[in-house]
Amino acid sequence: MQPGYSAGGVHADPVAWADVARWRKAERARLIEARLAIPAEIRAAMAIKIAEGLDAEIGDVGGKTVSLYWPFRGEPDLRPWMASIIERGGRAALPVVVEKAHPLVFRAYRPGDRLEKGVWNIPIPAEGESVIPDVVISPLVGVDPANFRLGYGGGFFDRTLAALPKKPLVIGVGYNMQRIATIYPQPHDIPMDRIVTASAPV
Numbered sequence: 001m002q003p004g005y006s007a008g009g010v011h012a013d014p015v016a017w018a019d020v021a022r023w024r025k026a027e028r029a030r031l032i033e034a035r036l037a038i039p040a041e042i043r044a045a046m047a048i049k050i051a052e053g054l055d056a057e058i059g060d061v062g063g064k065t066v067s068l069y070w071p072f073r074g075e076p077d078l079r080p081w082m083a084s085i086i087e088r089g090g091r092a093a094l095p096v097v098v099e100k101a102h103p104l105v106f107r108a109y110r111p112g113d114r115l116e117k118g119v120w121n122i123p124i125p126a127e128g129e130s131v132i133p134d135v136v137i138s139p140l141v142g143v144d145p146a147n148f149r150l151g152y153g154g155g156f157f158d159r160t161l162a163a164l165p166k167k168p169l170v171i172g173v174g175y176n177m178q179r180i181a182t183i184y185p186q187p188h189d190i191p192m193d194r195i196v197t198a199s200a201p202v
């Protein structure tokens with residue numbers, strides 16, 4: 001259990017949380033809309049820069065298990081980089097929503113593996129062992145200067161990081177326009193270790 005929670009998962013200050021939750025919902029919608037308004041070819045160019053930034057942060061991926069994500073709603077498409085991890089002797093994994101309000105599990109994935117539709121129609125590996133990642137790449141909806149992440153509102157990454165036996169290296173990825181002044185961090189929010197963003201070419 002995270003600080004700020006009672007055994008029932010109730011917020012330390014429910015009145016303040018109600019305001020923050022309302023603000024987050026509007027801010028998510030604004031940021032996702034702004035991201036989708038970026039032309040696809042600009043997003044693709046930024047994804048290449050983000051992949052370079054990830055290599056600079058992680059170094060040798062050989063022997064490491066790196067969890068990524070199947071992109072949706074304009075998230076950077078890092079699938080080519082995911083394939084390159086395997087070519088370099090690492091292992092890739094994708095997050096799977098087992099149940100709402102529960103931690104994610106990570107399932108090993110290699111390009112060509114069979115996918116099926118998971119919750120919210122996000123593709124997930126149809127089979128494959130569950131793995132504990134060394135590095136978690138977390139797609140941002142928003143991020144603040146203290147590395148707190150605004151996500152889609154499911155609380156999945158925070159729950160997952162709180163539940164993992166050993167904390168992985170967590171790297172948030174996105175575009176520069178997703179950097180915001182604050183996400184009004186709450187007791188359950190867990191900051192990321194590093195952030196890699198790219199800006200649109202001029």
Ligand SMILES: Nc1nc2c(c(=O)[nH]1)N(C=O)[C@@H](CNc1ccc(C(=O)N[C@@H](CCC(=O)O)C(=O)O)cc1)CN2
Pocket residue numbers: 069070071072075095096097104120122139151152153154155156157
């Ligand atoms: N590409 C990708 N895959 C991912 C994640 C991600 O951020 N990106 N996730 C990272 O966690 C998990 C999925 N998380 C999600 C959480 C909420 C919603 C969503 O659509 N929620 C509802 C409202 C939620 C609420 O307020 O209760 C909605 O927006 O309509 C979608 C995905 C696992 N897979």
Ligand SMILES: Nc1ncnc2c1ncn2[C@@H]1O[C@H](COP(=O)(O)OP(=O)(O)OP(=O)(O)O)[C@@H](O)[C@H]1O
Pocket residue numbers: 001002005009024149150151152153154155156157158159162188189
């Ligand atoms: N460790 C936790 N234990 C219990 N509840 C949690 C925990 N972490 C997050 N939550 C709950 O999850 C809900 C969503 O949290 P939040 O707004 O931070 O989501 P998010 O980080 O944007 O979403 P996501 O990680 O799915 O992209 C909140 O109601 C919060 O109380």
